[in-house]
Amino acid sequence: MAEAPLATEYYRATSPGVGYPALEGTIDAAVCVIGGGFAGLSTALALAERGASDIVVLEAHSVGHGASGRNGGFVFGGFSLGERSIIDTVGEEDARKLYHMTLAAVERIRSRIHQYGIECELREEGVYLVNWFDDERILERQARFMADKLGVQWQRVSRAQLAEKIASERYFGALFEPDAFHFHPLKYAQGLARVLVAKGVRVFEGSKVAQIAADGALWRIATAGGQVCARDVVVCCGGYIDKLYPRLGGAVLPIATYVMVTEPLGDRLQGAMRTGAAVYDTRFAFDYYRPLADTRLLWGGRISILERSSAAVARLLYGDMLKVYPQLAGARVDYAWSGMMSYARHKMPQLGRLPDGIWYGMGFGGHGVAPTTLAGEVLAAAIMGGGAGAGADEELARFTHWGLPSTGGPAGLLAAQLAYWYYDLRDWMRQ
Template identity: 65%
Template sequence: MGERRAQPGSDHASGLTYYRLSAPSDSYPPLQGARECAVCVIGAGFAGLGTAMSLAERGERDVVVLEAEEVGHGASGRNGGFVFGGFSLGERALQRSAGPAARQLYGDTLAAVGLIRERIRRHEIACEARESGVILANWFDDDRILLDQQRFMAEHMGVHWQHLGREELAERLHTRRYKGGLFEPGAFHFHPLKYAQGLARTLARSGVAIHEHSRVTTLRRQEGGWLVTTARGTVFARELVVCCGGYLASLHRRLRAAILPIATYVMSTEPLGERLASSIRTGAAVYDTRFAFDYYRALPDTRLLWGGRISILHRSPRAVAKLLYGDMIKVYPQLKGVKVEHAWSGLMSYARHKMPQVGRLPDGLWYGMGFGGHGVAPTTLAGELLSEALLGDARRLRGYARWGLPWTGGPAGLAAAQASYWYYGLRDMLRR
């Protein structure tokens, strides 16, 4: 059979994600008219939905969630679907930044993984959760990288990642690119959009109001609360929480100045059938030891979902498919000719310090953002921290105040972020 180039089909050309096309089409009415509530949450991604869920689980259901597009529209419904511990800030850097508190902070994210697992079970959320762990594959020919990381995680973070020798990893991943790996057995992966939709359905059943296509145009502090305005309605809320991430845009100047909206790219192949086993013989999700790493996993219908690269540049679905197809073939040349059926990008919000930004501004506005490229567990954690604080207990939230809202530098900051990405990418190339 002749080689087929990566070609976009009609779905791919439209930029629709595999997740959006494979998830049920729930819908919630736009906000109309005036209403009041105890808490208004802006943003129906993992952080916003997680905050509403944590409030509802603590008995506060007088909550309104406003979403400019659809539930899970942003990074929450576009990511790789990895559910594991940690922050965008690496564990060693976390220890340097937080000192003795680092172990507890990392433990907070592990508890969030457990909470996600429990919510899936309790609410019967059909999100293709696969309890197969995650593999960190070594891109470099240096066994010390893995052994040092395994030792560090055990000694300082209290977790044991299983070492996979080169031959053992090769039985699971048929490629010459990797030189062994570390297996994280407590991790899993899932369909992120179906999970977000499942949270929304659960919230709606509990009495929380969700409004899609309700872009907030103004926020105004008033006596006793906040007036939130959309095109067709208003909400007066005693408390207001902003969880918009990379899609914050111009909604709030102070918060916008503290994040960098960075794009990442994802694609999914056609179903591979038996051909999948020529490359991948594991149910685990995989990422590698480079700064700008590949991340991928096999889907239930034998497609391969592949993501990678970070950039400030907008790229078309066709360009994303071309880039990621090339990355995939570098690792698995035996998949040459496989068709890319869907390709998309999404905006993540990064802080300069690479830690989540959760807290409260002097005027009383609460916020949760800055989850970077490692956000599934930390967004869930943010929901717990914010709900506790909203209900009067801000002790754990204060543990994250040390990182704050440093200015990211505007356009110059974006240019610096792109230059940093290129620098570290070049360093990885020279290291290999």
């Protein structure tokens, strides 16, 4: 295996973006959204689609810089917190409503791609949940649970049927989610930004927020080059919030995950995958991967509190890939990277409004594409106030149960790493 180029991301290399100016001077706005990832962009677009105007988006780096532009590109329902745990927490009825909110978000993403003509390598070929363990009961229980408890029908795929699509002896059947899809996430984020600008939203890159301060009935959001005076402010900073707003920053853990992309495989890809679907498996620390349009294979996995070098990520994930597809031995890895996601201690999205009036949407790590879009809809409806009706408050209230518990700082990071090792060991022993 060739060493991967250091600090090179496939998504950025294939879509560098158009670029937006940095904020200079003082400007006024009705709503200032901090963060140019999926949550921030989706909130701004949901506001604009509802008729709001005078919206500003501030991004510290470039649109899609964080997890939104570096993730696996899977678009499907659910949250990082498992569905059974959600039912245990809020009951079956509310859990079903929450899950179907994510399914509605999947359809909203699909609709926006088509409505706005966003070129993002959309592949509407579904997602396989493949069984890593030689135990048919795992898939049977999951399919029955999804149907009976959540009203969702996933297609059962036998081991023989799966072998027609995936040439690996590692798996023991699958469940297929036909309405799920995958795409180039950075191109989608950049497409959202272009739509926003066309709708009159002001987008600023290279505009890291240094301070958020109340000023009478307004908020002053200061960057190195200027400031925004806004009626409402929405913080959507994810794993890169740092110390911007301690009440929020202390409620998320920045957790790293790893991704690599092979060289174009040509016909060799058909020797491993004869499907355009994306794939993940039934372990706690699962692999996730998908074929790209140019016959490359994008492969992600592992969770850590540490970012690693490009070469180190490539070595780890290359070994993981060969456990599933030994026939790809010798394939070159062209790109590899790590990046930080924001996890809440409870693994649910954190949506709401602080007592001081600041809105927030964060904590989407591990399963964020649909939930970030959901967050934008929920936050926009709540910000629009009375015109959105009582339903807006009800939807936002569905997330307040989990709240903003402190993650414990360095001790919380260590606990998260230990938990990952524990579940990884449990999967190994089960195997």
